[in-house]
Amino acid sequence: xxxxxxxxxxxxxxxxxxxxxxxHAQSSFxxxxxxxxxxxxxxxxxxxxxxxDYRARVNREYEEYMRRAWRExxxxxxxxxxxxxxxxxxxxxxxxxxxxxxxxxxxxxxxVPAPAPEPVPLLPDEGNDRQPDMTPGMAFGFYGSTCRVxxxxxxxxxxxxxxxxxxxxxxxxxxxxxxxxxxxxxxxLRDSLHLSDWGYLRLVxxxxxxxxxxxxxxxxxxxxxxxxQSGYKVRIGRGGKRLIMLVPSDEIIYNHTYISIDGAKxxxxxxxxxxxxxxxxxxxxxNEQVFSLRMGREPLLAYEAAPTRRFKSKFTPExxxxxxxxxxxxxxxxxxxxxxxxxxxxxxxxxxxxxSRLYPVLRxxxxxxxQRGAVNVLLHFVQTAFEYMTDGDxxxxxxxxxxxxxxxxxxxxxxxxxxxxxxxxxxLTGLDVVLLHYPGHLxxxxxxxxxxxxxxxxxxxxxxxxxDPTYINADVGMAMPQFKSTGAEIIRL
Numbered sequence: 402x403x404x405x406x407x408x409x410x411x412x413x414x415x416x417x418x419x420x421x422x423x424x425h426a427q428s429s430f431x432x433x434x435x436x437x438x439x440x441x442x443x444x445x446x447x448x449x450x451x452x453x454d455y456r457a458r459v460n461r462e463y464e465e466y467m468r469r470a471w472r473e474x475x476x477x478x479x480x481x482x483x484x485x486x487x488x489x490x491x492x493x494x495x496x497x498x499x500x501x502x503x504x505x506x507x508x509x510x511x512x513v514p515a516p517a518p519e520p521v522p523l524l525p526d527e528g529n530d531r532q533p534d535m536t537p538g539m540a541f542g543f544y545g546s547t548c549r550v551x552x553x554x555x556x557x558x559x560x561x562x563x564x565x566x567x568x569x570x571x572x573x574x575x576x577x578x579x580x581x582x583x584x585x586x587x588x589x590l591r592d593s594l595h596l597s598d599w600g601y602l603r604l605v606x607x608x609x610x611x612x613x614x615x616x617x618x619x620x621x622x623x624x625x626x627x628x629x630q631s632g633y634k635v636r637i638g639r640g641g642k643r644l645i646m647l648v649p650s651d652e653i654i655y656n657h658t659y660i661s662i663d664g665a666k667x668x669x670x671x672x673x674x675x676x677x678x679x680x681x682x683x684x685x686x687x688n689e690q691v692f693s694l695r696m697g698r699e700p701l702l703a704y705e706a707a708p709t710r711r712f713k714s715k716f717t718p719e720x721x722x723x724x725x726x727x728x729x730x731x732x733x734x735x736x737x738x739x740x741x742x743x744x745x746x747x748x749x750x751x752x753x754x755x756x757s758r759l760y761p762v763l764r765x766x767x768x769x770x771x772q773r774g775a776v777n778v779l780l781h782f783v784q785t786a787f788e789y790m791t792d793g794d795x796x797x798x799x800x801x802x803x804x805x806x807x808x809x810x811x812x813x814x815x816x817x818x819x820x821x822x823x824x825x826x827x828x829l830t831g832l833d834v835v836l837l838h839y840p841g842h843l844x845x846x847x848x849x850x851x852x853x854x855x856x857x858x859x860x861x862x863x864x865x866x867x868x869d870p871t872y873i874n875a876d877v878g879m880a881m882p883q884f885k886s887t888g889a890e891i892i893r894l
Contacts, residue, residue, distance in 0.1 A: 452525040453578065459523065459687055460576035467569040471639065471680040474660045476669065478676065482655045482739055482799040486841040487791045487814055492881055493873045500855035500878030505867065507837075507858050508888035514744065517598070517651075517693040520632030522588050524581065538586075541611035543604055545703035545729035548590055550608055551582035560618050563639050565682075568622060575626045584630045591631075595698040599738065602628065602648065602670065602692065616671065618644040624670075634689035636667055638681040646670045647681065652694050655739040668738075694740055696749045702729040704754060707809055712759075716781035717766050724758050726809045734803045743801065743816060743836050743843060747823045747894050751804045756828075763829055773853045775830055776868060777877050783822045783870040788812045816843040818870035823894060826868075835865055836892040839884050844869040846891075847877070856880040860891060 539552035558574050561567045587608065591601040605627050606620075613619035621644040625637045628646075636647040638660070647660060647667035657668040658676045662683055669676075707728040714720035730752055751759070763782070767775035790812030792799045802810065802817040804824045813821075823834040823845050833848035835858075846858055846865035855878010856867040867880040875881075 449525055456523055456581075457576065460572065463684060463686060464569045464572045464576065466684045467572055467682055468565050471565060471682045473678060473680050474638075474662065476640070476658045476660050476676040476679050479656050479658045479672075480653060484793060485791075485799050485816075487793075489791065489794070491789045491815075491871045491873050494875035494879060496874070498875070498879065500876060502854040502878075503856055503885075505856050505858055505880060505885060506888045507860075507891050510860060510891040511744075511893060513893045514695070514742075516697075517695065518690055520598075520690040521688050522584060522631045523687070524585055524588070524630075539608070539612060541608050543594075543607050543702075544700075544733045545705050546594070547703075548594075548604070548608070550586040550590065552612065553579040553582070555579045556583060556623075557612070558619060560622070563618055563642055563644050568637070568644070568682075571619075571622055572626065575623070580626070580630070584627055587627055588631055594701050596700055597694065597696040598633065598692040599694050600696070600700055600733070601631070602633075603733075603736065605631075606670075616673075621646050621671075629686045629689065632688055632690050634686070634691050636662070636681055636683050638669075638679045640674060640677065640679040643674070645674045645679065648692050650692050650694065652740050652742050652745065654694070655741075657738065694738060694742070695745055699750065699752050700730065700733055702727065702733060705729050707731060710808065712782075712786040712808070714778075714782040715785035717778050720762055720766050720778075720782055720786070722758065722762050724755065724808055726805050727752060727754050728809075730754075730805055731809045734806055737803075739800060743820065743838065744892055744894050746801050746803050746816075747820045747836065749803050750824050750828065755805055755808060760829065763825065767829065772830065772832065772849050772851050773877050776826055776832070776847055776849075779825045779829065780822065780868050780870060780877060781874075783818050783825070784873050784875070787818065789814060789871070815871040819843040819845045822868065822870040827894070833863075833865075834894055835860070836894065837867070838890040838892060839887055842871070842881070842884065844871070844880070844884075844889075854878055856885065858889070858891065865891075 537551070537553055538549050540547055540549045542548070555577060556575060556579055558571045560571055587605060590604060594600070594604070596604060605624050609620040609623040609627070610616070613623060622637065625635050625646050628635045634649055638645045638647055648670050649665050649667045654668045657672055658674070659666045659668045660679060660681065662681065705728045706725040709723045709725040711721075711723050763779065767778050770778065787807060788811060791814050795810065795812050801820065802813055804821045807813045807817050807821050819836055823836060826832055826834050826847055832850070835846050837844040837846055845868050847868050848863050848865045853866050857878070858865045866878050868877050869875055869879065869881060872879060872881050
């Protein structure tokens with residue numbers, strides 16, 4: 402038994418020794434974690450201080466320039482939307498007409514616009530991925546959605562006047578550390594709601610109006626501050642002793658007065674603001690980015706069903722459905738600036754609410770067909786499921802519709818149909834589509850991957866066959882006779 406006792410004793414000593422080693426190892430690991438955590442917190446504190454110092458310096462320098470006399474400019478009148486000479490009724494193709502296989506002339510090709518760079522907000526890097534502390538906070542409404550931002554009472558102010566020193570004093574107050582959480586929460590809302598640059602401007606406007614009163618000078622200055630800190634290029638001006646915000650854009654924006662600064666148009670954000678002589682603080686803010694009207698994604702707004710409407714294709718009986726769009730999205734689009742960039746509207750696509758109801762019906766109808774057959778189904782749907790009326794008769798002005806809006810308003814016209822058709826074809830067939838702009842008319846052409854006869858354009862070695870959603874009853878490849886000899890402007894999407 403002695404060998405067993407010796408072995409047991411040895412094992413006891415060994416286990417005891419191992420336990421001691423394990424305890425020591427655990428203690429060493431805990432110490433390592435503690436030191437690593439301390440080093441990380443120290444590093445983060447240093448980075449936070451570096452950012453705070455940089456942010457304070459940038460805003461202090463901006464404030465100092467703000468105290469200098471602002472330059473005087475003369476506001477130019479708003480660019481009116483040019484009426485389009487559209488026919489009062491759409492043209493109808495003669496029955497039994499066959500498309501003739503012939504090339505058509507074009508004047509020029511507008512390339513796909515390059516995506517705008519993402520604005521870089523003046524926020525600490527370590528905090529960009531963190532949700533801001535929302536206490537204290539402020540709630541406000543945004544197209545049916547209730548939004549909330551971090552809003553400290555230290556951010557509230559009242560302007561003594563709108564002179565340079567009063568505005569600069571308010572900028573100094575807003576530049577305190579309390580505004581970091583506000584800007585961070587606004588940027589987080591922009592991203593979570595999938596807002597475009599202009600949509601974000603509207604969000605900041607609603608927030609500022611809630612805090613300081615609709616169209617108050619304090620609201621205008623708060624908007625300018627938050628947008629500048631968010632990485633956007635904005636300017637503030639004074640016209641008739643009231644503050645106004647100026648927003649540059651690479652796209653033409655109709656019905657907004659503007660000021661030309663160094664060859665660029667700065668549009669007055671408030672269409673009701675006074676025109677005439679305007680004093681502008683036109684100092685650049687670091688890393689500022691020009692606003693874009695383009696929408697890469699659908700804004701995620703609270704859903705409120707608009708009145709249900711019925712849509713039925715006269716060529717394809719199985720395409721017969723009731724559909725209701727999101728009224729909040731329609732209101733959002735109604736406030737969107739009018740532009741002459743058709744690709745802007747076509748690039749916005751359709752909302753998921755419409756797609757979920759419409760696309761299963763359309764897919765069931767085009768499934769198993771050739772590319773030409775599938776596109777013909779979509780073409781005839783757009784030709785016959787909607788009532789036609791010119792914008793002048795329906796709205797009193799020229800007003801392109803986003804695709805969702807064609808399912809809300811009782812009528813649409815040629816550009817609205819071409820925009821909707823281009824969305825349907827790209828989404829449901831994956832084929833390339835270009836828009837065809839003629840004087841007073843907008844149509845489309847599709848780049849098929851299989852031989853298709855009809856009127857076509859040869860663009861960079863690829864054939865695009867004409868599809869006109871306003872040429873009623875016309876098949877793929879049939880152009881309106883009056884446009885066959887007119888050079889179209891080709892707009893890539």
